[in-house]
Amino acid sequence: xxxxxxxxxxxxxxxxxxxxxxxxxxxxxxxxxxxxxxxxxxxxxxxxxxxxxxxxxxxxxxxxxxxxxxxxxxxxxxxxxxxxxxxxxxxxxxxxxxxxxxxxxxxxxxxxxxxxxxxxxxxxxxxxxxxxxxxxxxxxxxxxxxxxxxxxxxxxxxxxxxxxxxxxxxxxxxxxxxxxxxxxxxxxxxxxxxxxxxxxxxxxxxxxxxxxxxxxxxxxx
Amino acid sequence: xxxxxxxxxxxxxxxxxxxxxxxxxxxxxxxxxxxxxxxxxxxxxxxxxxxxxxxxxxxxxxxxxxxxxxxxxxxxxxxxxxxxxxxxxxxxxxxxxxxxxxxxxxxxxxxxxxxxxxxxxxxxxxxxxxxxxxxxxxxxxxxxxxxxxxxxxxxxxxxxxxxxxxxxxxxxxxxxxxxxxxxxxxxxxxxxxxxxxxxxxxxxxxxxxxxxxxxxxxxxx
DNA sequence: CTACAGGACATACCTGCGTATAGGTCGCGC
DNA sequence: GCGCGACCTATACGCAGGTATGTCCTGTAG
Numbered sequence: 001x002x003x004x005x006x007x008x009x010x011x012x013x014x015x016x017x018x019x020x021x022x023x024x025x026x027x028x029x030x031x032x033x034x035x036x037x038x039x040x041x042x043x044x045x046x047x048x049x050x051x052x053x054x055x056x057x058x059x060x061x062x063x064x065x066x067x068x069x070x071x072x073x074x075x076x077x078x079x080x081x082x083x084x085x086x087x088x089x090x091x092x093x094x095x096x097x098x099x100x101x102x103x104x105x106x107x108x109x110x111x112x113x114x115x116x117x118x119x120x121x122x123x124x125x126x127x128x129x130x131x132x133x134x135x136x137x138x139x140x141x142x143x144x145x146x147x148x149x150x151x152x153x154x155x156x157x158x159x160x161x162x163x164x165x166x167x168x169x170x171x172x173x174x175x176x177x178x179x180x181x182x183x184x185x186x187x188x189x190x191x192x193x194x195x196x197x198x199x200x201x202x203x204x205x206x207x208x209x210x211x212x213x214x215x216x217x218x219x220x221x
Numbered sequence: 222x223x224x225x226x227x228x229x230x231x232x233x234x235x236x237x238x239x240x241x242x243x244x245x246x247x248x249x250x251x252x253x254x255x256x257x258x259x260x261x262x263x264x265x266x267x268x269x270x271x272x273x274x275x276x277x278x279x280x281x282x283x284x285x286x287x288x289x290x291x292x293x294x295x296x297x298x299x300x301x302x303x304x305x306x307x308x309x310x311x312x313x314x315x316x317x318x319x320x321x322x323x324x325x326x327x328x329x330x331x332x333x334x335x336x337x338x339x340x341x342x343x344x345x346x347x348x349x350x351x352x353x354x355x356x357x358x359x360x361x362x363x364x365x366x367x368x369x370x371x372x373x374x375x376x377x378x379x380x381x382x383x384x385x386x387x388x389x390x391x392x393x394x395x396x397x398x399x400x401x402x403x404x405x406x407x408x409x410x411x412x413x414x415x416x417x418x419x420x421x422x423x424x425x426x427x428x429x430x431x432x433x434x435x436x437x438x439x440x441x442x
Numbered sequence: 443c444t445a446c447a448g449g450a451c452a453t454a455c456c457t458g459c460g461t462a463t464a465g466g467t468c469g470c471g472c
Numbered sequence: 473g474c475g476c477g478a479c480c481t482a483t484a485c486g487c488a489g490g491t492a493t494g495t496c497c498t499g500t501a502g
Contacts, residue, residue: 093319096319097319098314098317098318098319098322098333098335099335101319101322101323101326101333102322102326102332102333105322105323105326105327106326106332111323111327112319112322112323114319114320154477154478154479155478156478156479156480157478164422165422166422167419167420167421167422167423168420169458169459170458170459170460171458179479179480179481180480180481180482181458182480182481182482182483183479183480183481185458185459185460185461186460186461186480186481187479188459188460189459189460189461192460198388199388199389200388200421200422200425201385201386201387201388201421201425202388204421204422204425204426205425205429208426208429375447375448375449377448377449377450390488390489391488391489391490392488400449400450400451401450401451401452402488403450403451403452403453404449404450404451406488406489406490406491407450407451407490407491408449409489409490410489410490410491413490421489
């Protein structure tokens with residue numbers, strides 16, 4: 001039961017705030033607050049509902065009561081992390097303590113607000129959270145294109161890629177792999193085309209973004 | 222492995238814990254705790270003393286009571302940040318509240334412990350903090366060598382560096398700057414020598430580490 | 443004034459990079 | 473068996489990268 005309330009037609013990049021609270025009046029109050037500033041809202045009554053729902057495709061954040069039926073907010077945070085879902089989280093609590101707060105913040109929470117929550121504090125926190133998610137998504141998107149192109153490389157092409165971006169000359173790569181230099185040159189061309197790199201500098205930056213293990217890396221003091 | 226008892230001889234990489242607390246008995250207790258596991262210790266009675274003391278050259282962390290004479294622990298944290306000193310901080314508090322905790326953690330504190338502090342919690346926090354500082358120092362060190370070499374470049378050399386690492390060919394760089402291609406080649410060689418780069422890939426990674434603004438960068442989706 | 447550093451360029455030469463063309467061997471799926 | 477894709481190589485050619493040597497100009501610190 002998602003008190004799905006959409007004020008206007010949501011466009012592709014409108015952020016969504018997802019509220020998880022077992023108290024209906026709290027859900028309603030928060031929903032009103034966020035809608036009043038033009039934010040999209042989805043409300044849930046339990047942790048399980050959120051885990052079942054698919055994460056939104058637009059910048060979003062979670063507003064989470066620590067005390068939830070079944071698993072606690074902290075458990076949900078841990079579960080989401082395990083499921084590799086990185087939506088920024090804002091906690092609210094009526095009876096929180098410091099160890100709880102520390103644990104939540106260490107696990108990457110954006111904020112941890114105590115009831116009664118001042119509207120402005122909540123809106124500030126949400127804005128920061130949305131912004132963080134937007135950045136993460138942008139980063140993810142730009143890397144995912146590169147990653148999928150990398151996946152399309154054959155094993156041999158990857159071998160050569162890693163040696164080439166390590167700074168070895170074609171002949172050195174050839175020696176390393178027991179190949180003829182001409183073979184390396186040809187692979188190199190294939191790699192540049194497949195990766196869509198228009199220069200070696202590009203290629204190096206792509207591998208850096210992907211975190212490709214460098215066979216022979218340095219950067220000495 | 223690191224457990225062996227060291228009498229007094231401090232070697233170049235032994236971590237130091239700096240304690241700031243106005244309560245002498247607390248200072249003594251913490252000092253004993255840390256020394257019992259072989260950590261170096263410096264104790265201070267106020268925030269001002271720490272700001273005056275020069276930061277240690279070895280991996281270290283701060284253990285900070287929130288309540289201090291004069292400025293609070295949070296103020297000291299802010300002052301240190303402003304002074305560009307990034308020693309990891311562990312807070313201890315007797316009467317902390319959640320907003321305080323949140324503020325401290327948002328500002329990068331490693332942990333926030335409540336009195337009475339369990340010895341093991343403190344030692345765990347300190348170890349994590351020291352480890353964090355060690356990483357930061359390693360990173361800083363490896364970048365600072367590159368940075369100082371970059372500083373040694375002339376203005377012209379930097380122009381060419383940024384265009385070359387953007388992936389332009391010598392002739393394009395020449396056109397961009399209104400130079401002859403041969404001139405660019407010569408500069409390029411000078412740059413490689415001055416920067417200690419043994420390949421273009423190296424050079425690209427160095428500029429990435431330095432965050433050199435790319436005149437013509439991309440990484441398309 | 444002189445010495446020196448930085449900047450710019452030419453000629454010559456060598457090495458590295460990259461593509462085209464033209465082959466060849468495997469192993470796999472239909 | 474046939475096609476396909478990967479992997480591998482050879483010859484040949486052209487362009488890009490890089491160094492050496494030498495020349496010239498300019499600003500500036502001693």
